Amino acid sequence: MKAVLMTASGTPDVLQVQEIPKPTLKGDKDLLVRLKAAGINPIDTKLRQRGTFYPDQMPAILGCDGAGIVEAVGSGVQNFQVGDEIYFCNGGLGGHPGNYAEYTVIDERFVAKKPTSLSFAEAAAAPLVLITAWEALYDRGNLQAGRTTLIHAGAGGVGHVAIQLAKLQGATVATTVSTEEKAEFVRQLGADQVIFYQQTDFVQATLDWTNGEGVDLAFDTVGEPLLTQTFPAVRVYGDIVTILTPGTDTEWKVARNRNLRVSLELMLTPMLTGMVEAQQEQARILRQCARLIDEGKLKIQLTQTFPLAEAANAHHLLESGSMLGKIVLEC
Structure with missing residues (x-):
């Protein structure tokens, strides 16, 4: 063959x-x-x-x-x-x-x-993106109806599935994108708030969207430095899930001060x-x-x-x- x-x-x-x-x-x-x-x-x-x-x-x-x-x-x-x-x-x-x-x-x-x-x-x-998004949102992040979530790179492989799974769970979704084409795409998937991260401070945009509190759950599909940058966009006692390995330069102070629960998602673990x-x-x-x-x-x-x-x-x-x-x- x-x-x-x-x-x-x-x-x-x-x-x-x-x-x-x-x-x-x-x-x-x-x-x-x-x-x-x-x-x-x-x-x-x-x-x-x-x-x-x-x-x-x-x-x-x-x-x-x-x-x-x-x-x-x-x-x-x-x-x-x-x-x-x-x-x-x-x-x-x-x-x-x-x-x-x-x-x-x-x-x-x-x-x-x-x-x-x-x-x-x-x-x-x-398969890989379905399992990754499902485990990250439902198993690690315990996403429930009525909660708010920030999904990074919503037009990407994992991101576009995560938006849909979050909406199916009854959550309200903000997502980051880079172009108007991607913005239109994620809106069609159900995203409630679209943030152009190259033009806008996504943390401030997220805080404005949540009346200053931050989202219940943030989902990082990109990795550092975005993981550290996202901590202040999550509410106190909130959740953040990342599919990348935190770097040695990750700054944990804000996450600790906000008492965030940080979860790691690697769907390959069962195979490995x-x-x-x-x-x-x-x-x-x-x-x-x-x-x-x-x-x-x-x-x-x-x-x-x-x-x-x-x-x-x-x-x-x-x-x-x-x-x-x-x-x-x-x-």
Whole structure:
């Protein structure tokens, strides 16, 4: 089969299409999947730049997000059959092969039926951002109806899903954007307050919007220095969730003085630690999101697709910044 191999860490040019053996079923719960599309996420470009979590296992196949059709099932598979259309977030961290390929093998416990209303490309754009936003807002931030939230980079992959999930929970949403095009996009998703962060002090704008109190929950999808800058925009005893690692230069004084609860979100943890129950919970999130998508309550913005052979070009585009929505490889 054809697969995009990461031959070393470095520029996008280290991604090379090669012929490798087709994977085979190993466990009785395994599914052999004919991949139709693979999502591209910032974690892919970071691993390509610095090396994977398993540097002794090279070359590697990147790509956590996938969507495809079940072609064979193990003897113990109970919930799927040949021909089922599925989507999932699994592999691609340097150990278990990822989804920049024509085939993959995955445990049935870690997948969900693809939303019927989405194409394979749209479905492949969804899993990592759905799980990240869901865990960040609902599990870490405990977002409830009637509360206010500030979501940074609302037009991005995680941000545009987070806006919708917050609105579905009954929250009021402010979000930061850089252009009028992105402002219109997030308004269509339900954002109540749009802040042009390049032209406006987002902290002051947030305080004005909340009558000087600050939001109940802030969601940082960007990282430092934005994390530190966001602390004064959160109400006393409020919550802030970040999907990036706080830097050694993070200034915690304001967060401490405001008694903020700071939470870290990394949806990759179950894969990295082999936590089967947690991976099953993430599959449950995908099932719930599939229902919301098919009911027209949740949308995935797919901005551009590339053929598998152009994975390097896709990485170049993602690293150029200011992306609206998601990029996908069609396998």
